[in-house]
Every structure is written in C-alpha cells, then in structure tokens.
Amino acid sequence: MIPYAEPFKIKMVELLKRTTREEREKLIRDAEYNLFALKAENVYIDLLTDSGTGAMSDVQWAALMRGDESYAGSRSFIDLKATIEELLGFPYMLPTHQGRAAENVLFSAILKEGDIVPGNSHFDTTKGHIEFRKAVAVDCTIDEAFEVNYEHPFKGNVDPEKFEKIIREHGTEKIPLFILTLTCNSGGGQPVSMENIKQVSAICKKHNIPLYFDAARFSENAYFIRTREEGYADKPIKEIVREMFSYADGTTMSSKKDGIVNIGGFIGLHDPKVYEKCMTFNIMFEGFITYGGMAGRDMSALAAGLRESTEYDYLEGRISQVRRLGERLIEEGIPILKPIGGHAVYVDALSFFPDIPQSEYPGQVLGIELYIEAGVRGVEIGTVLVDRDPISRKNRYPKLDLLRLAIPRRVYTDNHMEVVVWGLKKVWERRHSCRGLEITYEAPIMRHFTARFKQKG
Numbered sequence: 001m002i003p004y005a006e007p008f009k010i011k012m013v014e015l016l017k018r019t020t021r022e023e024r025e026k027l028i029r030d031a032e033y034n035l036f037a038l039k040a041e042n043v044y045i046d047l048l049t050d051s052g053t054g055a056m057s058d059v060q061w062a063a064l065m066r067g068d069e070s071y072a073g074s075r076s077f078i079d080l081k082a083t084i085e086e087l088l089g090f091p092y093m094l095p096t097h098q099g100r101a102a103e104n105v106l107f108s109a110i111l112k113e114g115d116i117v118p119g120n121s122h123f124d125t126t127k128g129h130i131e132f133r134k135a136v137a138v139d140c141t142i143d144e145a146f147e148v149n150y151e152h153p154f155k156g157n158v159d160p161e162k163f164e165k166i167i168r169e170h171g172t173e174k175i176p177l178f179i180l181t182l183t184c185n186s187g188g189g190q191p192v193s194m195e196n197i198k199q200v201s202a203i204c205k206k207h208n209i210p211l212y213f214d215a216a217r218f219s220e221n222a223y224f225i226r227t228r229e230e231g232y233a234d235k236p237i238k239e240i241v242r243e244m245f246s247y248a249d250g251t252t253m254s255s256k257k258d259g260i261v262n263i264g265g266f267i268g269l270h271d272p273k274v275y276e277k278c279m280t281f282n283i284m285f286e287g288f289i290t291y292g293g294m295a296g297r298d299m300s301a302l303a304a305g306l307r308e309s310t311e312y313d314y315l316e317g318r319i320s321q322v323r324r325l326g327e328r329l330i331e332e333g334i335p336i337l338k339p340i341g342g343h344a345v346y347v348d349a350l351s352f353f354p355d356i357p358q359s360e361y362p363g364q365v366l367g368i369e370l371y372i373e374a375g376v377r378g379v380e381i382g383t384v385l386v387d388r389d390p391i392s393r394k395n396r397y398p399k400l401d402l403l404r405l406a407i408p409r410r411v412y413t414d415n416h417m418e419v420v421v422w423g424l425k426k427v428w429e430r431r432h433s434c435r436g437l438e439i440t441y442e443a444p445i446m447r448h449f450t451a452r453f454k455q456k457g
Contacts, residue, residue: 004320007313008410011058017041024372032452033437035367035377044375045416047405050343051216052098052256052263054409056301060260063304067297072288076296076303080266083303087238087310088215088245090268092275094282097293099216099254099265100125101286106212106252106267108285109277110177111135116170119179119214120158121145121186124385126179126214128446131390138166145187146399148348151339153228154193156184156221158200172207181214182221182244186381188402189217189322189341191224194232194243201247210249210271216257218244220342223315238310250274257343260305260409264294322407325417334424337402344406347424349382353431358383358397360436360456366403366427369434374423378405384439384448 019027019042031037040046046053056064068075081093096102107129111117115135122130122137130137140162145155158180167175180200183191204211222240226232232240245251249271255264267282269275279289286293294302308314319342326340335351349362356362363382370376382401389396405420427434441452 006321006410007317008057016044018044019375021372024375028368028371032440033364033368033455034451034453035371035379036449038371038377042375043371043377045412045419046377047344047407047420048377048379050257050406050408051254052261053411054256054260054262055411056260056262056305057308057410059308060301060304063300064297067295067300069296071291073290074296074299076299077290080299080303083306084266084268087241087306088218088251088268089242090245090251090270092269092272094267094269094275094278094286094289095292095294095299096265096267096282096286098256098263099214099252100129101293102252102254102265102267103129105278105281105285106250107133108281109274110210112176114174115176116166116174117177117179118163118166118175120156120181120184120192122179123181123185123214124387124446124448126181127387132445134390140166141184141187145184145190148335148337148351148400153191153339154196154224155190155339156181156187156192157196158192160199160203163200163203167203167207167209172209175207175209177210177212177249178204179212179214180248181216183217183224183342185217185343186385188337188346188400189220189344190339191221191228191342193229194225194240195229197244197247204249210274211247213245213248213251214253215245215251215268216254217343218251218253219258219309219315220319222310223312223319224342226312237312237315241310255302255305258306258309259302260309261298261302264298264302266292318409321412321414321417324414325405325407325420328417328421329424332421332425332428334421334428337400344404346381346400346402346404347378349380349401349403352403352428353434355432356434356436358401359395360438361453362436363401363403364437364453365434368437369427370403370420370423373426374419376405376420376423378403380404380448384451387445387447 113134144152251268335348337346353362363380436456437453
C-alpha cells in the first residue's frame with residue numbers, strides 16, 4: 001500500500017524568523033503575557049487560530065484575480081450565492097466581513113434583552129454577542145463532552161433532555177433560536193452526529209424554535225459523520241453536508257475556517273421575513289447586501305474554497321495532520337482532550353499543571369511557557385476566555401481548561417508539528433516549577449483578546 005501523503009504540492013514558501021529563548025522571554029514579558037499581543041514575526045509556529053490563516057489553492061488565487069468589484073450585483077456575489085445555495089440549500093444569503101459580523105447582524109434582527117439562547121458550548125464571540133444584548137447563553141452539551149479522556153465519537157452532541165428542560169423552564173416565547181456549533185470549538189473541535197442534528201431539529205420543530213448552525217467548520221463535521229457514524233461511510237461529503245443543512249432554518253459562518261479564505265463570512269436563510277430584517281442591519285453595519293464588507297475578489301475565492309473544502313481528499317489531508325499531532329502528544333505522555341478533534345489539538349491544562357488553580361489561569365500559563373520554550377503560539381480556551389459572569393462579575397470556572405493548538409490549513413509540515421511536540425515535552429519536564437498568573441487589566445467583555453497579566457510569586 002502506498003504511504004499517505006498530502007493531496008497537494010507546494011508552489012510558494014514564506015520564510016520564518018527564529019528567535020532565542022532569551023528573546024522570547026523578553027517578548028512575552030513586554031506583551032504582558034498575552035499571546036495575542038505578540039508580533040506575528042516573532043512567532044515561529046503560529047497555532048493561535050485556524051481562522052483566516054490557511055493557504056489558498058491555485059484555483060482560489062485564480063478566482064481572486066477574476067473578482068468583480070461592482071458595488072451592487074457583482075458577478076462574484078452571484079457566484080457565491082449560487083455556491084451556497086447548491087452546497088447548503090439556502091436561497092437567501094448576506095455576505096459579511098467575518099463570522100462575528102454575521103452574528104452581529106443576525107442577533108440585531110432577532111435577539112432582545114432577557115432572551116434565552118440554548119446551544120452546544122457557544123464560542124466566545126457568539127456568547128459575547130448574546131450577553132452584550134443582555135440575553136443568556138445556556139449550554140446543552142452532553143455531559144460526556146467534559147470528560148477529557150472519554151472516547152465519545154460525537155462530543156459536540158446536544159443532550160435533548162437539557163434542551164427540553166430549558167423549554168419547560170422558560171417557555172418558547174423566550175427562546176428566539178437554538179445555535180448548534182459544527183464542529184464544537186469550545187468543546188475541543190468535537191463533531192455533532194447526524195442523528196443528534198435530527199433530534200435537535202425535531203425538538204425545535206415541535207416547539208417552533210428556529211434552528212441555526214454556527215457553521216465555521218461544517219465540512220470537518222461532515223468528515224467525522226462519514227468516518228464515525230453508521231450509514232455514511234460511502235456517501236460523498238457534499239451529500240452529507242446537504243443533509244446536515246436540510247435540518248437548519250439558517251446559519252452564520254466565519255468563512256475564514258472551512259471557506260479556506262483570509263477574510264469573510266455570511267448569513268444563510270430560508271425565511272424571507274428574517275432575511276428582510278437582516279438586510280437593514282447588514283447595510284448599517286457591513287455594506288450593501290451584495291458585498292457586505294467583502295471585496296468581490298474575496299467572494300470569488302470563497303466560492304472556490306467552499307467547493308474545495310467539501311471534497312474528501314482535502315479533508316482527509318487536513319484532519320490527518322491534526323490527528324498525527326494528537327497521536328504524537330499522546331505517545332509522549334502529554335494530556336490532551338480525546339478523541340482528537342478536527343481543526344486543533346487541545347492540551348488539558350488542568351492535568352498538565354495540577355499545582356496551578358484555575359484562578360491562576362493554567363491554560364494561559366501553558367500557552368506562555370510553550371511560546372518561551374519553542375516559539376509556538378497557541379490560545380487558551382478556559383477560564384480567561386469564558387470571562388466573568390455578566391451579573392455577579394465573578395470569574396466563571398469551566399469544566400475544561402485547555403490550550404488549543406489550532407492548525408492552519410495547508411500551511412505547516414509534519415516537521416513543524418514535531419517542534420510543537422518537543423516544546424510541550426520540555427514544558428512537561430519542568431511543569432512543577434511553572435508559576436500562575438493574575439490579571440492586571442481586562443475589558444468588560446471578551447477579555448481574553450486584550451487582557452494583561454503578571455506572574456504570581
């Protein structure tokens with residue numbers, strides 16, 4: 001059998017800068033221990049996010065050059081709209097400059113103070129937009145999702161009874177939508193099964209609650225359905241995707257993930273009345289309804305990227321690299337969230353640093369120490385990210401405190417991943433000497449982007 005290799009070849013390279021450990025110690029100290037505040041040129045391997053950091057294909061670059069920059073009704077918009085309808089089934093589409101912009105437009109149209117928004121571990125911007133409007137995000141994810149070593153194939157799944165309980169307690173008039181995140185980023189890049197999508201859709205239909213997908217990584221979710229769920233092994237990814245979205249009333253998407261572009265997002269809808277409400281806010285916040293904050297060239301590249309990301313060969317190459325990194329870390333005894341997710345490996349900071357309490361932000365500590373050791377930048381998905389309770393202003397302590405290593409699409413080689421493994425091994429060897437952190441500055445919402453820290457002791 002021929003050994004597996006990536007389904008692409010490299011046409012262009014970008015040179016990376018190496019720094020010394022002493023330089024990195026000063027750089028992270030000057031950044032007040034916030035990894036977001038580092039200059040990218042001082043990061044050797046950047047796993048902060050897979051959002052907008054992927055490498056576009058030759059087909060996408062060709063589409064970029066053919067972009068139509070007409071203000072209204074451009075050819076690029078028409079192509080993107082047709083692609084979204086073909087792949088996802090939505091006849092109405094509004095482009096936005098990125099995913100959080102899509103959330104801003106949609107929530108401005110349908111969300112009000114006091115509303116309840118259930119979902120499966122809402123991500124940071126989603127929860128931020130909900131709480132900014134004085135509504136409440138409620139997590140209905142299955143309990144197994146929070147057991148780090150439990151090998152459940154679909155840890156992004158919703159617990160139907162938790163959802164039904166929310167309906168009984170608050171009534172349907174307080175629930176304007178259910179948000180299903182595919183794959184579930186805050187829960188470790190874990191997928192949602194088709195069976196669970198059907199279950200959630202049935203509950204939503206029964207109670208007349210619209211079901212919306214946060215579809216940033218929808219094609220990765222489809223890959224896991226094909227490889228883990230009975231009855232889908234021989235189905236094309238595009239067919240699985242179309243079935244997934246047949247159960248949704250609408251979607252928001254950050255196209256910077258499974259659209260494989262550097263900027264962009266959109267709202268997809270079935271309901272013309274919701275579309276009309278969103279149109280006004282899209283014009284106010286983003287731009288005219290046929291460009292919405294995106295250049296024509298980016299819409300053209302996105303249309304090509306959506307088609308590419310729903311091909312099995314692309315997904316097998318992308319997810320295999322993530323899987324190999326996770327397997328290497330397991331081999332070296334590094335505690336990670338299992339099973340390995342689609343876009344990232346999540347290191348279990350609570351197990352990594354048993355001596356550092358959550359009040360001293362172990363996930364953030366691990367990110368800092370990995371940067372110092374190897375020049376690798378990840379991102380904390382834990383106590384810093386989940387923020388304070390909007391009412392009591394006390395820290396919220398999640399069940400999982402993680403360091404996410406998000407791998408950009410088609411960017412790094414497996415040799416780069418070995419540097420990540422080496423760096424984590426070195427930190428693991430000195431883990432009992434690492435110090436916790438305290439926050440010296442934080443914004444009132446989504447604090448993790450700009451917070452400043454100092455080391456304890």
